[in-house]
Amino acid sequence: MTKRIIIILSLALSYLGAVPALAQDYSKVEIKSTKVAGNVYMLEGAGGNIGVSVGPDGLLIVDDQFAPLADKIKAALRNLGEGKLKFVLNTHWHGDHTGGNASFSAEAPIIAHDNVRRRLASGQRLEIFKETIPAAPKEALPVITFDQSLSVHFNGEEIRVIHFPHGHTDGDSVIFFSGSNVVHLGDDFFAGRFPFVDLESGGSVQGLIKNVDEIIPKLPADVKLIPGHGPISTVEDLKAYRRMLVETTDLVRKQLAAGKTLEQVKKAGLPDEWKSWGTGFIKTELWLEIVFRSLSVK
Ligand SMILES: [Zn+2]
Numbered sequence: 001m002t003k004r005i006i007i008i009l010s011l012a013l014s015y016l017g018a019v020p021a022l023a024q025d026y027s028k029v030e031i032k033s034t035k036v037a038g039n040v041y042m043l044e045g046a047g048g049n050i051g052v053s054v055g056p057d058g059l060l061i062v063d064d065q066f067a068p069l070a071d072k073i074k075a076a077l078r079n080l081g082e083g084k085l086k087f088v089l090n091t092h093w094h095g096d097h098t099g100g101n102a103s104f105s106a107e108a109p110i111i112a113h114d115n116v117r118r119r120l121a122s123g124q125r126l127e128i129f130k131e132t133i134p135a136a137p138k139e140a141l142p143v144i145t146f147d148q149s150l151s152v153h154f155n156g157e158e159i160r161v162i163h164f165p166h167g168h169t170d171g172d173s174v175i176f177f178s179g180s181n182v183v184h185l186g187d188d189f190f191a192g193r194f195p196f197v198d199l200e201s202g203g204s205v206q207g208l209i210k211n212v213d214e215i216i217p218k219l220p221a222d223v224k225l226i227p228g229h230g231p232i233s234t235v236e237d238l239k240a241y242r243r244m245l246v247e248t249t250d251l252v253r254k255q256l257a258a259g260k261t262l263e264q265v266k267k268a269g270l271p272d273e274w275k276s277w278g279t280g281f282i283k284t285e286l287w288l289e290i291v292f293r294s295l296s297v298k
Pocket residue numbers: 092094097168187
């Protein structure tokens with residue numbers, strides 16, 4: 001294997017955290033903390049962006065990246081406030097968002113959609129990466145689950161957790177920090193890059209577009225958005241992402257209707273306008289494959 005292939009493979013594996021400590025050298029990862037607005041901060045390290053509510057009631061976190069980073073994340077949280085960790089929310093089950101659960105559950109209850117617990121508890125297969133993820137231990141499972149939505153009244157605001165079905169997975173939640181005017185969109189939003197859509201976990205590209213269409217009207221114009229991956233964003237950034245989803249999906253749909261194969265769709269590629277969107281974890285060809293497969297499901 002060439003070095004390049006090894007790097008690509010280890011990035012792909014570390015994205016979902018199936019091969020935790022071996023695939024990536026977490027000792028080099030630093031946790032960067034940024035104030036978003038109001039009570040809310042964002043932590044970046046490796047994996048999905050972490051949202052943090054900091055205030056007189058203590059700390060609440062949204063997602064917890066990879067298990068080997070838990071101590072570094074805890075140190076970053078101590079720098080944000082003296083208060084205790086009171087709640088952990090998971091936006092969805094993927095290992096780059098829930099890998100720290102087993103460590104953080106000793107301090108605070110984990111809250112997530114029913115399907116997050118179900119998928120973590122049973123283990124999963126990610127066909128597109130030829131990857132099998134074993135069942136998570138009991139300590140990593142959410143202990144409070146919900147079907148549609150719930151609210152945590154914390155640090156002087158209502159933190160509203162709303163489930164959006166069949167987008168990135170079938171267990172995604174979007175977290176509205178109503179007083180701080182910040183929204184964490186989990187992996188329904190990859191800012192400025194093609195998203196991974198987990199078709200084996202009940203996700204769908206068409207469902208993702210529908211979710212984004214439902215989320216946009218709920219957002220005040222000056223809201224700050226925390227994407228699952230990528231920098232702090234605005235409503236305009238989310239609208240650009242929506243346009244990318246709609247236009248690239250339409251292109252694939254037309255080719256499917258004309259009887260093109262996946263290989264032909266990949267070879268045709270996408271207009272230059274979307275080139276920079278394929279420089280993240282999901283390259284253009286893989287994005288086209290995800291869209292093709294999603295549209296092909298009957
Ligand atoms: Zn994900």
